[in-house]
Amino acid sequence: METNVGAKGNNRALADKKMAALNKKFHRQGVVNGLLSGFTFALYSTIVAIAASYEPLISAAGIFAAPFVCSGLNDFFSGLWLLIYNIKLGKTKELMRTLKTKSGQMLVLGFLIGGPLANGAYLMGIAMAGAYAIPISATCSLFGTLFAWIFFKDRPSKRVILGMILCVAGAGIIGYAKVDNAPNFTLGIICALIASMGWGLEGMFSSFGGSMLDSDVTVNLRQLISGLVILILVIPFLGEVKLLVDTIVAVTPALWLVVSGLGAVFGYLLWYKANCQAGVAVGMSLNVTYAFWGVLLGVLFLDQPLTVNIVVGSIVIVLGAIIVTTNPLDFFKKGDEA
Structure with missing residues (x-):
């Protein structure tokens, strides 16, 4: 009898050890995916900015035209990439099934x-303030927390209030920067803040309605719905159908947006995987590093000047967003526990 009890104890200890090792590996994968999601978010934003530098987008009149054409095509192509992915996984029936649920309708x-x-506001911000609009948009975690409170x-x-204050302070530091080749810099920063508030609201609705739904399906619906609404409703309302057609006919900017759409796919899917593997708080914290990557890629590929305001403001926003979404000590605690 004692031998059997001892054997069971040893087996249980071995199973616990294997589970701990598996959890540690799972958490590590989540951290990697979170970091990659931050980079791919910044990468697709940079590619959209490159697409907007080609004719006819660069010469488009009005502050709404080019950003909404870019936004509509980026989201639509992203939705198509994800649709191909879901067809391969045999999940196409889940798309309509999700839309029929109350949770799915809340997500819509x-x-x-x-x-x-x-x-649209985000890309308007990039068009007017360059890559410096990207760290401003990272304050979305601040607004998500604020809306959940309200x-x-x-x-x-x-701790969260401290992080919120840091996010606002970082945005203020960047907002006071003066960029010579961005005449509408302040308006671009305002647009980035509007985008941040919009994503904060989206995050609130997503947490309320999407916790039990497949992220592959919900992200696919998100990108397709966003792209189709912009292309079918918003652009005709703005009278920019000709610009949309000319952009597609020009080929080069359209191809860049096809690539940016693929980048958006990786960004969103990696983010959701990180949330599942390492926890939502850690996933969000690692994702907002796109603020840093966005500025770096802008300096490298978009000839954006690097100023002290931009560097300091970006660092403060990233730190604030991390503090809003998680206790930094949790990174070390979870590593030890796993």
Whole structure:
């Protein structure tokens, strides 16, 4: 009898050890995916900016025209890439099935706010303020926390309030920067803040409606719905159908947007995987490093000047976003526990 009990104890200890090793590996993969999601977010944003530097987009009149054409095509191509991915996985039936659920319908509301509204404002920010609009948009975690406090009575802790203050301070530091080749810099920063608020609202709706749904499907719906609404409703309303057609006919900017759409696919899917593997807090914290990568890629490929305001503001926003979404000590605790 004692031998059997001892054997069971040894087996249980071995199983616990293997589970701990598996959890540690799973968490490590989540951290890698979170970092990669931050880089791919910044990469696709940079590619969109490159696409906008070609004719006819660069000569488009009005502040809305080129950003919304870029946003619509980027999201639509991203949705097509994801549709191909889901067809391969045999998940196409889940698309319509998800839309019929109350959770799915709640998500659609978030998609409309975070897609046409926030994405359009985000690209307007990049068009007017360059890559420096990217770290401003990283304050979305701040607004997500704020909206959850207002609508869901989810009162933030002192740590979260500190992080929120840092996000605002970082945005203010960047907002006071003066960039010679960006005459509408301040307006671009305002657009980036609007995008941040829109994504904050989308995050609130997503957390309320999407916790039990397949992320491959929900991201696919998000990108397709956003792209189609912009292309079918927003662009005709703005009277920019000709610009849309000319952009596609020009081929080169359209091809860049096909590539940016693929980058957006990786960005969103890696982000969702990181949230599942390492936890939402850690996933969000690692994802907002796109603020740093966005500025770096802008300096390297978009000839953006590197100023002290931009460097300091970006660092402050990233630190604030990390503090908003998680206790930095948790990174070390989870590593030890796993």
